[in-house]
Amino acid sequence: GAVVSQHPSWVICKSGTSVKIECRSLDFQATTMFWYRQFPKQSLMLMATSNEGSKATYEQGVEKDKFLINHASLTLSTLTVTSAHPEDSSFYICSALDYEQYFGPGTRLTVT
């Protein structure tokens, strides 16, 4: 099946710094990728839809200036959490669309 990778798998950063998370489709090209966040024991909440070559579409309530998304190629989308704060600590998961939606393994972000 289609494989999606994320890097890093976990990251710890200090409050006020920025963190970049990469999402790659390894064996297929994805025009569309999605970014989710998941708090412990909760469901996945869609943050934004990332389309290659165009601006991301953010869900209501998601700060586009805080969560910067860049989908520069058909196999790579990045999420940058700018000026991270402890409340941004979460599990961030991307998915790539190839007929079905395939998910990456997730990135655990801890902001201290």
Add this chain to the structure above:
Amino acid sequence: QQQVKQSPQSLIVQKGGISIINCAYENTAFDYFPWYQQFPGKGPALLIAIRPDVSEKKEGRFTISFNKSAKQFSLHIMDSQPGDSATYFCAAGGGYQKVTFGIGTKLQVIP
């Protein structure tokens, strides 16, 4: 507004038993209904998906039943095994685009 309602939130089943998870949706425009399995610390993995033109789809021990008029669909796991212990999410969406997830069901299969 919770567009996809999932129940139960937790489920304990004996090994060899049938696990049943139910979901209901509100948006009649939804035409794609996937189920995902998630292990702790991992991303969700697609288990099985159905479209409203069929009422049932089976893949191995996993079966989706779909009731379009009631706007409900369910996942049945036959011969449940301890390795099936995970969190299961139903989801619904339009076409192959973004989906809305249910709240999740934590399944525990006990030996």
